[in-house]
Amino acid sequence: MLLYSAIAATLRDQIAQGVLRAGERLPSIRQLASGHGVSPATAVQACLQLEREGLVQARPRSGYYVLASPEPPRSTAPRRRVPRPVDNPALARLHELLARTDLLALHNASPATELLPAKALATSMARTLRRSQQQALDYAPPQGHAPLRRLIAQRYARLATDVSPDEVVITAGSMEAISLALRVLTQPGDVVIVETPTYHGILQAVAAHGLKVLELPHRQGGGLDLARLDVLLEQTPVRAAVLVPNFHNPLGTVLADADKQALLDSCSRHGTVVIEDDIYGDLGWSGERPPPLRHFDTRGQVLTCSSFSKTLAPGLRLGWILGTGWTDALVRAKYHSTVGNPTLPQLALVDYLEQHDLDRHLRRLRQQLADNACRMQHAIARYWPEGTRCSSPKGGLSLWLQLPDDGDADALAAAAMGEGIGISPGALFSSRGDYRDHVRLGCGMAWDARLEKAVQRLGELAAEAVQP
Numbered sequence: 041m042l043l044y045s046a047i048a049a050t051l052r053d054q055i056a057q058g059v060l061r062a063g064e065r066l067p068s069i070r071q072l073a074s075g076h077g078v079s080p081a082t083a084v085q086a087c088l089q090l091e092r093e094g095l096v097q098a099r100p101r102s103g104y105y106v107l108a109s110p111e112p113p114r115s116t117a118p119r120r121r122v123p124r125p126v127d128n129p130a131l132a133r134l135h136e137l138l139a140r141t142d143l144l145a146l147h148n149a150s151p152a153t154e155l156l157p158a159k160a161l162a163t164s165m166a167r168t169l170r171r172s173q174q175q176a177l178d179y180a181p182p183q184g185h186a187p188l189r190r191l192i193a194q195r196y197a198r199l200a201t202d203v204s205p206d207e208v209v210i211t212a213g214s215m216e217a218i219s220l221a222l223r224v225l226t227q228p229g230d231v232v233i234v235e236t237p238t239y240h241g242i243l244q245a246v247a248a249h250g251l252k253v254l255e256l257p258h259r260q261g262g263g264l265d266l267a268r269l270d271v272l273l274e275q276t277p278v279r280a281a282v283l284v285p286n287f288h289n290p291l292g293t294v295l296a297d298a299d300k301q302a303l304l305d306s307c308s309r310h311g312t313v314v315i316e317d318d319i320y321g322d323l324g325w326s327g328e329r330p331p332p333l334r335h336f337d338t339r340g341q342v343l344t345c346s347s348f349s350k351t352l353a354p355g356l357r358l359g360w361i362l363g364t365g366w367t368d369a370l371v372r373a374k375y376h377s378t379v380g381n382p383t384l385p386q387l388a389l390v391d392y393l394e395q396h397d398l399d400r401h402l403r404r405l406r407q408q409l410a411d412n413a414c415r416m417q418h419a420i421a422r423y424w425p426e427g428t429r430c431s432s433p434k435g436g437l438s439l440w441l442q443l444p445d446d447g448d449a450d451a452l453a454a455a456a457m458g459e460g461i462g463i464s465p466g467a468l469f470s471s472r473g474d475y476r477d478h479v480r481l482g483c484g485m486a487w488d489a490r491l492e493k494a495v496q497r498l499g500e501l502a503a504e505a506v507q508p
């Protein structure tokens with residue numbers, strides 16, 4: 041890496057991690073030069089690089105200052121008291137967007153292939169096929185390959201969370217884990233709680249099982265509205281709550297430990313089971329790994345779902361559910377639907393986890409995601425219409441934006457698609473198509489000139505979408 045790029049990268053990280061905040065001055069050219077042992081000209085080049093990226097601004101005779109990121113969205117969720125089936129036509133068309141492999145995929149909340157350990161995974165696949173061909177080509181047990189279940193249980197032990205390999209059920213991603221949990225827990229017509237906004241896959245799973253939903257809003261400034269949860273649970277028998285407590289999609293928020301505890305207490309009082317989707321738990325940008333809800337569960341009332349989709353590769357389709365008292369029922373449901381997960385990826389993943397340091401990969405990935413998101417936030421501040429609001433996530437893979445003046449996010453998404461850019465309109469993230477002035481952008485792609493151009497073009501299209 042060039043000297044000035046290395047200095048720029050250090051400063052960028054400090055901005056991403058909040059060490060240097062909006063409005064604060066960067067160290068002076070003299071301080072940067074002597075601190076890094078480079079010439080003042082190299083230090084200036086580093087600052088100019090950050091200025092080109094829209095992260096800082098030069099003030100004459102004063103230095104370089106960190107530019108403000110946009111304000112967070114002021115999403116107001118409608119307060120519906122009556123449980124209703126999911127009724128959102130936008131969800132029915134989602135598969136068309138997902139089928140478009142020609143788009144610049146800002147609609148996906150997944151890490152780009154270049155951020156994944158693709159070579160190491162390919163080597164593990166090849167080695168597994170060579171060494172264990174017969175096993176790899178045979179059926180796997182419906183519950184999943186035992187060594188993989190043990191390695192997953194081991195990772196929870198490091199979070200001071202007691203999990204037995206006997207209750208780990210391997211699934212085709214977190215999505216199947218959630219579907220199996222709903223299948224085992226609910227009957228059509230039952231009521232479940234979902235967050236608003238929430239991941240559209242959860243809404244689709246709930247709809248597919250013929251369930252009714254009550255929506256639990258997030259408070260301004262983060263955190264679930266737990267007072268509202270109590271009201272909802274008092275009024276209606278609720279079978280399950282499907283929640284994403286760590287690095288929520290699309291908000292990027294984390295539920296505080298005390299709130300996790302309070303949430304479990306409320307749900308336990310009302311006999312409501314919690315289906316926890318912890319798929320982003322390892323993707324905290326500061327390196328912090330918040331405990332899963334399961335860590336606080338003393339009554340066996342939480343079904344934790346997760347996967348390697350966001351950390352190793354979505355195409356492996358390797359996820360799991362911690363079944364607690366429902367493990368047998370979940371294994372039966374898994375057998376009825378797919379017999380079991382494909383064997384080769386399970387064996388190859390065990391090989392990968394034994395040969396490589398997953399945590400080392402995660403450290404790098406988190407850093408890259410934080411960096412991508414920071415650059416994207418600043419590009420939004422620079423190129424999108426004034427008044428555009430943008431979330432400040434603590435981790436995960438999404439930015440949640442609100443257009444000014446009730447801008448039309450559906451029109452923006454359609455115009456973007458016409459120019460080869462995929463984005464997710466806000467209407468996908470609620471049971472009734474709310475958030476029509478919001479969009480979600482994935483931040484799993486490494487920042488480069490093409491991406492910057494796309495965010496700039498989106499800003500121009502957004503300006504047209506907010507025209508009266």
Ligand SMILES: Cc1ncc(COP(=O)(O)O)c(C=O)c1O
Pocket residue numbers: 149212213214215216239241284289317319346347348349350354358359
């Ligand atoms: C919150 C959440 N859960 C589940 C999924 C799907 O995960 P998987 O690929 O493991 O099925 C996603 C994907 O975006 C997600 O954001």
